[in-house]
Structure formats: C-alpha cells, structure tokens
Amino acid sequence: MALPLSPSNLFLREEELRRGLDLLFFATRDLQHDPDQQLETRGLGSAHHRALYFIARHPDITVSGLLAILHITKQSLSRVLNQLIADGYIVQLPGLRDRRRRHLRLTEAGTALEAALFETQRERLTEAYSRAGAEAVAGFWQVLWHMIDPSNQGRVFEHTSPDNTAQR
Amino acid sequence: MALPLSPSNLFLREEELRRGLDLLFFATRDLQHDPDQQLETRGLGSAHHRALYFIARHPDITVSGLLAILHITKQSLSRVLNQLIADGYIVQLPGLRDRRRRHLRLTEAGTALEAALFETQRERLTEAYSRAGAEAVAGFWQVLWHMIDPSNQGRVFEHTSPDNTAQR
DNA sequence: GCATAAAGGTCAATGATACTGACATTTTAT
DNA sequence: ATAAAATGTCAGTATCATTGACCTTTATGC
Numbered sequence: 001m002a003l004p005l006s007p008s009n010l011f012l013r014e015e016e017l018r019r020g021l022d023l024l025f026f027a028t029r030d031l032q033h034d035p036d037q038q039l040e041t042r043g044l045g046s047a048h049h050r051a052l053y054f055i056a057r058h059p060d061i062t063v064s065g066l067l068a069i070l071h072i073t074k075q076s077l078s079r080v081l082n083q084l085i086a087d088g089y090i091v092q093l094p095g096l097r098d099r100r101r102r103h104l105r106l107t108e109a110g111t112a113l114e115a116a117l118f119e120t121q122r123e124r125l126t127e128a129y130s131r132a133g134a135e136a137v138a139g140f141w142q143v144l145w146h147m148i149d150p151s152n153q154g155r156v157f158e159h160t161s162p163d164n165t166a167q168r
Numbered sequence: 169m170a171l172p173l174s175p176s177n178l179f180l181r182e183e184e185l186r187r188g189l190d191l192l193f194f195a196t197r198d199l200q201h202d203p204d205q206q207l208e209t210r211g212l213g214s215a216h217h218r219a220l221y222f223i224a225r226h227p228d229i230t231v232s233g234l235l236a237i238l239h240i241t242k243q244s245l246s247r248v249l250n251q252l253i254a255d256g257y258i259v260q261l262p263g264l265r266d267r268r269r270r271h272l273r274l275t276e277a278g279t280a281l282e283a284a285l286f287e288t289q290r291e292r293l294t295e296a297y298s299r300a301g302a303e304a305v306a307g308f309w310q311v312l313w314h315m316i317d318p319s320n321q322g323r324v325f326e327h328t329s330p331d332n333t334a335q336r
Numbered sequence: 337g338c339a340t341a342a343a344g345g346t347c348a349a350t351g352a353t354a355c356t357g358a359c360a361t362t363t364t365a366t
Numbered sequence: 367a368t369a370a371a372a373t374g375t376c377a378g379t380a381t382c383a384t385t386g387a388c389c390t391t392t393a394t395g396c
Contacts, residue, residue, distance in 0.1 A: 011305045017293040023312035100343045125185040128314035134179045139307020144191035146296035268372045
C-alpha cells in the first residue's frame with residue numbers, strides 16, 4: 001500500500017495536470033478568437049497570422065527557419081507566403097552570403113497589419129498579466145518553457161539568426 | 169514626455185506580452201504533438217481527442233454543453249461524435265428529466281483510449297510542473313485563468329452539470 | 337571542374353476540420 | 367394547441383493541412 005502523496009507534490013496529481021490542460025485549452029481558444037474578425041475582412045486566416053507573427057518576431061528569417069517553427073510542410077507554407085506576398089504584406093530578399101536562401105521581411109503594410117492583430121490580443125494579455133501579478137507571470141513563463149521540447153528551447157528566443165544577411 | 173515605465177510594470181511591455189505568445193505557441197505545439205501517433209493508428213484526429221477529453225472531464229455532459237466548450241458548430245461536432253460512437257468509444261444516453269438531451273459518456277474502450285492519450289502527455293506535464301515548482305504552477309494557472317473570457321470562467325471547472333440525470 | 341547536397345518552388349491529388357443554410361424530429365414548456 | 371428547445375441530418379463550401387513527384391538555383395566537398 002502506497003502512502004498518500006506528500007502535500008508538496010499534490011500539484012503533480014492527475015487532477016492538477018488536467019487542470020493545466022483545461023486552462024490551456026480555454027485560454028488559447030479565447031486568445032486566438034480575438035484577431036479573427038480582423039483577419040476575415042482581409043480574406044486571411046490563422047495560418048497567415050502565425051506567419052506574420054513569426055516574421056515580425058524574427059525579421060529576415062528564412063523559409064527553413066519558419067518551417068522549423070511552424071512544423072508544417074513547405075507546400076502548406078508556400079501557399080500562405082504567396083498570398084501574403086501577393087497582398088503586399090511581406091517581401092522575400094535573397095541572402096547575400098547564401099543566395100539560395102530567401103529572407104522574409106514585413107512590408108510597411110505587413111507591419112501595420114501585424115500590429116493591428118497584436119492589438120486585438122494586447123488587452124487580454126495585459127489584463128491577465130496585471131491581475132495575476134509579476135510573480136505569477138514568471139511562473140507562467142517557467143512552466144511553459146519546460147513544456148517545450150529541449151531540442152527546440154534554444155530556438156525560441158533566437159531573434160537574430162547567425163546568417164541574417166539579406167539584400168537592401 | 170512620458171516617464172519611463174516603473175520597474176514593477178516592466179512585465180506589461182510589449183516584449184513581455186509577445187514572450188507569452190511565443191511560449192504558448194511552442195508549448196501547445198509540442199503538447200498536442202504527443203498524442204498524434206496514438207490517434208493516427210486508430211484513424212482519429214485531434215478533434216476526436218478534444219471530444220474524448222472533455223467527455224472524460226465532464227461525464228454525462230450534453231451535446232449543447234460540449235458545443236459550448238469546443239466552440240464549433242453542431243454539424244462539425246456531430247461528425248466527430250458519430251465516429252466515436254461507431255468505433256465504440258462513447259455512448260449517448262437520453263436524459264431522464266429531459267429526454268431531448270443526449271448525455272455523453274465514455275465506454276470502457278473510450279476510457280482506456282482517453283487514458284492512453286493522456287499518458288502520452290503526462291510526462292511532459294509532470295516534468296514541466298516539477299522543474300518549475302509548485303509556486304510557478306500556481307502562477308501558470310493564475311495567468312491562464314485571467315486570459316479566459318469572464319463569461320466562460322464559470323464553466324471551466326463545472327464538473328457536475330445541474331441536470332446530469334441520464335439513464336443507466 | 338564535377339558530383340552532390342541544400343534551399344526553395346511547384347503541380348496534383350487528398351484528407352481533416354471547420355463553416356453556412358435549410359430542414360426534420362422529438363420533447364418540453366406556455 | 368402552439369411555440370420553443372435540443373438534437374440530428376443533408377448538401378455544399380472553405381481553410382489548412384497532408385503526400386509524392388519533380389524542378390531550379392546555388393553552395394560545397396573532393
């Protein structure tokens with residue numbers, strides 16, 4: 001017969017793990033809902049939002065770099081990028097050091113759109129952060145950080161790639 | 169000219185908000201990847217997983233209740249539920265008090281499948297919780313909780329509906 | 337210099353998940 | 367008796383993803 005779990009480890013019981021799954025589901029559900037109207041009026045979807053977001057986050061990221069973040073196929077990404085290019089939200093610039101690489105960058109319109117989409121999420125995020133407090137936010141980051149595959153953790157905040165030399 | 173932000177509010181700057189978005193993306197991306205092989209071998213997808221999860225979480229939930237959680241149309245949910253019923257993972261039981269309602273319940277096979285899917289996520293979650301510590305987990309919950317629309321917060325941990333009277 | 341690999345693009349077919357709109361059934365409530 | 371609620375279904379469509387095959391351009395290793 002096993003002893004009851006010590007109180008300090010109660011947060012590892014199944015109910016506490018499922019509570020985290022519940023909260024993650026509802027929070028991301030509501031958070032992703034915010035930019036939707038904004039996107040719909042321009043004939044775009046969540047896939048375009050994700051691409052815009054990470055190009056804003058990592059200026060001059062290559063196609064491979066974006067694929068490594070999004071974990072989709074290049075055919076899927078290609079469709080999304082071509083639409084964003086056709087609509088004038090992003091541009092591709094061949095690399096100087098390696099001209100096979102296409103570095104992705106937001107145009108002025110793309111920067112404006114990405115900022116508008118972020119604005120729809122800002123209030124929810126600032127409300128959540130300020131209601132929870134700075135210490136809670138630190139914990140929030142910690143737990144999420146450790147949920148990420150260690151092999152990917154290194155890439156999360158890598159904002160300047162070692163080869164971001166693009167024309168212009 | 170505005171004064172610089174006070175250090176106590178630095179966590180509300182845009183970079184800190186975007187950091188949360190980054191972490192949420194990568195953590196949920198990796199977390200949702202875990203059950204995928206398990207699901208694929210049985211011809212199921214993430215939509216089936218979500219339904220199984222919330223039926224496990226809220227035994228005897230009605231179709232309306234599940235729709236309110238998932239925020240999809242009844243046509244979309246119907247397809248998913250019919251597959252799960254056909255495969256013997258869930259059953260529908262008419263309500264005793266209101267026979268229009270269909271209460272959803274996992275079968276033995278459904279309970280086993282849901283448990284197997286949860287197992288694929290358990291290690292990642294326990295690792296994250298224990299590496300981050302109990303205090304961080306509390307913060308993790310707090311921030312996510314405040315990200316949820318207040319109108320929905322009440323329903324998050326409502327495990328026994330006021331009318332869960334189902335046959336058998 | 338030449339073979340090979342890397343980075344990227346494209347065509348075609350398909351699958352999973354979602355949507356709108358319309359309509360039907362059963363049961364409850366007024 | 368009629369209206370409304372809860373659920374189901376048919377039909378068509380959109381979005382986002384997949385696999386597989388093939389191609390071009392450019393870089394690298396020998």
